[in-house]
Amino acid sequence: MNEEDAVLEFFAQPENLPLALTVAEQVDAKRQKLNHEFWVALSKRLIDENFPDWFVITTENRNKADSEPETLVGLYLQPKGDPAIHIRPMMEQQYMGESLRMYFGLMWSDAPTLKQKSLPEIVALQRELTVEGFKNSDSFLAWQWTTFYPRSADFLLRFTGSEESKEELLEIVMGKITTLLARHGEEIAAANKALQPVARTLMGMPAAADAETEDVLAAFDEKHRGKHSH
Numbered sequence: 069m070n071e072e073d074a075v076l077e078f079f080a081q082p083e084n085l086p087l088a089l090t091v092a093e094q095v096d097a098k099r100q101k102l103n104h105e106f107w108v109a110l111s112k113r114l115i116d117e118n119f120p121d122w123f124v125i126t127t128e129n130r131n132k133a134d135s136e137p138e139t140l141v142g143l144y145l146q147p148k149g150d151p152a153i154h155i156r157p158m159m160e161q162q163y164m165g166e167s168l169r170m171y172f173g174l175m176w177s178d179a180p181t182l183k184q185k186s187l188p189e190i191v192a193l194q195r196e197l198t199v200e201g202f203k204n205s206d207s208f209l210a211w212q213w214t215t216f217y218p219r220s221a222d223f224l225l226r227f228t229g230s231e232e233s234k235e236e237l238l239e240i241v242m243g244k245i246t247t248l249l250a251r252h253g254e255e256i257a258a259a260n261k262a263l264q265p266v267a268r269t270l271m272g273m274p275a276a277a278d279a280e281t282e283d284v285l286a287a288f289d290e291k292h293r294g295k296h297s298h
Contacts, residue, residue: 099219100139103161103168106218106227107140110159113238114143117246121148121257127160144175145245147260153178154260155190155209157245161218168219172244173202173211174256180263189262193255216241 079088122145129139142160159172202210
């Protein structure tokens with residue numbers, strides 16, 4: 069019997085249940101602390117990227133009790149210039165059953181109107197991301213699960229291992245957002261510009277909007293064919 073099996077057998081004994089529960093609570097608290105530290109480290113790595121058009125903002129756990137310590141559960145990129153409504157790259161964690169899993173994508177800053185969701189720049193971007201496997205919902209222009217479970221033993225051991233192991237993990241996770249910006253940064257910027265009221269002087273003219281939508285979608289189709297022709 070190895071050391072790990074001996075410990076598990078010890079805690080499996082009925083007389084050791086009080087101690088087992090106490091240890092479990094301490095382990096859960098340690099996982100939560102390391103999970104928080106991961107999001108702090110990831111936000112710093114993204115800040116170090118010096119995105120010219122974005123601020124990096126962390127997301128706190130909105131469901132925690134007032135007595136509980138601050139707990140980060142994600143982050144997002146806020147466009148500089150404080151636009152009224154916009155889409156923003158984001159990454160967060162969410163429970164799937166009993167496990168926390170990370171997802172990322174483009175989130176609406178506020179609930180969009182039907183006209184805003186129908187803007188040609190928005191329609192074309194969402195269509196392109198759908199082709200890449202992203203889903204959408206009322207709150208998200210596009211979102212996708214990752215393979216990262218941020219409180220799993222494997223994930224936390226990589227994060228707390230050597231400095232090389234930690235940096236490699238942060239680089240891989242951060243790559244989800246940086247790749248999204250590298251592939252679609254121009255389209256995201258165009259969509260956010262189109263969402264601003266001053267940029268949409270023809271919002272009350274459906275025919276013009278429909279024609280513009282067709283032009284943008286035609287450009288998307290040509291671009292998409294080019295991507296898959298190699």
